[in-house]
Amino acid sequence: xxxxxxxxxxxxxxxxxxxxxxxxxxxxxxxxxxxxxxxxxxxxxxxxxxxxxxxxxxxxxxxxxxxxxxxxxxxxxxxxxxxxxxxxxxxxxxxxxxxxxxxxxxxxxxxxxxxxxxxxxxxxxxxxxxxxxxxxxxxxxxxxxxxxxxxxxxxxxxxxxxxxxxxxxxxxxxxxxxxxxxxxxxxxxxxxxxxxxxxxxxxxxxxxxxxxxxxxxxxxxxxxxxxxxxxxxxxxxxxxxxxxxxxxxxxxxxxxxxxxxxxxxxxxxxxxxxx
Amino acid sequence: xxxxxxxxxxxxxxxxxxxxxxxxxxxxxxxxxxxxxxxxxxxxxxxxxxxxxxxxxxxxxxxxxxxxxxxxxxxxxxxxxxxxxxxxxxxxxxxxxxxxxxxxxxxxxxxxxxxxxxxxxxxxxxxxxxxxxxxxxxxxxxxxxxxxxxxxxxxxxxxxxxxxxxxxxxxxxxxxxxxxxxx
Numbered sequence: 001x002x003x004x005x006x007x008x009x010x011x012x013x014x015x016x017x018x019x020x021x022x023x024x025x026x027x028x029x030x031x032x033x034x035x036x037x038x039x040x041x042x043x044x045x046x047x048x049x050x051x052x053x054x055x056x057x058x059x060x061x062x063x064x065x066x067x068x069x070x071x072x073x074x075x076x077x078x079x080x081x082x083x084x085x086x087x088x089x090x091x092x093x094x095x096x097x098x099x100x101x102x103x104x105x106x107x108x109x110x111x112x113x114x115x116x117x118x119x120x121x122x123x124x125x126x127x128x129x130x131x132x133x134x135x136x137x138x139x140x141x142x143x144x145x146x147x148x149x150x151x152x153x154x155x156x157x158x159x160x161x162x163x164x165x166x167x168x169x170x171x172x173x174x175x176x177x178x179x180x181x182x183x184x185x186x187x188x189x190x191x192x193x194x195x196x197x198x199x200x201x202x203x204x205x206x207x208x209x210x211x212x213x214x215x216x217x218x219x220x221x222x223x224x225x226x227x228x229x230x231x232x233x234x235x236x237x238x239x240x241x242x243x244x245x246x247x248x249x250x251x252x253x254x255x256x257x258x259x260x261x262x263x264x265x266x267x268x269x270x271x272x273x274x275x
Numbered sequence: 276x277x278x279x280x281x282x283x284x285x286x287x288x289x290x291x292x293x294x295x296x297x298x299x300x301x302x303x304x305x306x307x308x309x310x311x312x313x314x315x316x317x318x319x320x321x322x323x324x325x326x327x328x329x330x331x332x333x334x335x336x337x338x339x340x341x342x343x344x345x346x347x348x349x350x351x352x353x354x355x356x357x358x359x360x361x362x363x364x365x366x367x368x369x370x371x372x373x374x375x376x377x378x379x380x381x382x383x384x385x386x387x388x389x390x391x392x393x394x395x396x397x398x399x400x401x402x403x404x405x406x407x408x409x410x411x412x413x414x415x416x417x418x419x420x421x422x423x424x425x426x427x428x429x430x431x432x433x434x435x436x437x438x439x440x441x442x443x444x445x446x447x448x449x450x451x452x453x454x455x456x457x458x
Contacts, residue, residue: 117348132337139332172347173394179393183380186381
């Protein structure tokens with residue numbers, strides 16, 4: 001199926017690894033020009049080179065901290081200068097890690113009783129401001145084109161807080177991000193712009209693997225036991241691949257999905273209890 | 276109806292005016308003592324500022340959103356301050372008053388109030404899971420339509436009552452039927 005994305009210009013944040021990289025690759029394969037951003041220049045350059053090999057001249061990389069609205073605006077300006085007005089934006093930013101010294105300790109790890117109130121301000125900057133800033137920066141281009149696709153890579157906890165794991169910050173802040181995009185969808189529906197949330201948490205990424213190692217150490221068990229516990233709770237009995245997130249994003253960005261907006265779509269292997 | 280909270284103590288944010296005063300008044304009428312700090316309180320009632328409704332797009336959006344988030348940080352602080360006493364007495368009520376837009380997100384008024392309330396609703400699920408065993412409940416009252424401060428205050432008082440002890444992590448919408456969301 002031709003998704004009609006040839007010639008479109010996309011910005012993908014968190015694009016150097018995992019889900020973001022898979023999304024960038026999928027959009028490139030559908031004919032879009034893609035600017036990938038991430039904080040770490042080294043991995044970003046490697047990703048841009050790999051994706052650029054798929055489509056010479058249609059991939060660029062811009063190192064940026066997407067929690068800073070000024071840097072977000074610069075990324076969008078650069079994308080416009082290189083490729084033209086931006087039509088697709090994928091916000092893929094993870095929450096802040098409390099104990100950076102512990103590899104993979106997971107975003108926002110802590111209980112309500114243990115988490116200082118000030119950390120909710122930092123989480124706000126990471127999740128809400130980043131998602132808001134990218135949408136705010138691309139909406140003028142999209143309004144001019146009367147066409148736009150905005151996606152947020154969120155977490156399943158946005159609709160069903162995961163209270164069995166001590167991650168109070170994403171449990172509190174992810175629902176607010178999803179709601180914000182839902183409300184933006186309502187505001188933008190007459191402009192040809194769709195805004196959707198993808199909700200996950202069970203995708204095989206480097207970050208998740210590091211998280212499982214940390215969790216195993218924390219629980220005094222093995223990685224195999226930890227992952228077996230997770231997959232037992234997933235109806236499809238397996239984790240998802242980054243390409244399976246990318247496939248959903250590519251569809252939501254397609255010409256054919258123009259009437260799908262304001263949705264929060266769980267990509268969790270059936271592990272969503274919400275009707 | 277005897278709400279069963281005579282002799283309990285409550286910290287109500289902004290009890291000198293408007294919504295806070297209405298909540299404090301209804302609780303006081305039920306025999307609740309009002310305190311100037313959450314320390315040692317059985318009940319904490321919090322809410323954001325009722326300024327003009329905030330919009331997500333426009334030149335002031337990020338500033339408004341950032342300012343509105345202060346209410347989340349402050350409420351977390353107040354909840355956490357009150358929590359140890361509630362746990363030791365095995366009785367506690369945490370109540371957030373927010374915007375009905377948090378459940379019916381198709382209207383374009385008070386979008387920022389809705390964003391903030393969604394964070395509090397997520398937080399309440401965590402508090403419920405982690406502290407429910409200590410008989411501490413955390414619930415939200417979502418205000419919409421033309422609900423008055425008194426309408427909201429009576430619902431807040433109900434959630435603080437002994438009879439509401441099996442409600443936690445839930446929201447009660449007080450909007451006179453204005454909302455379109457079914458669930």
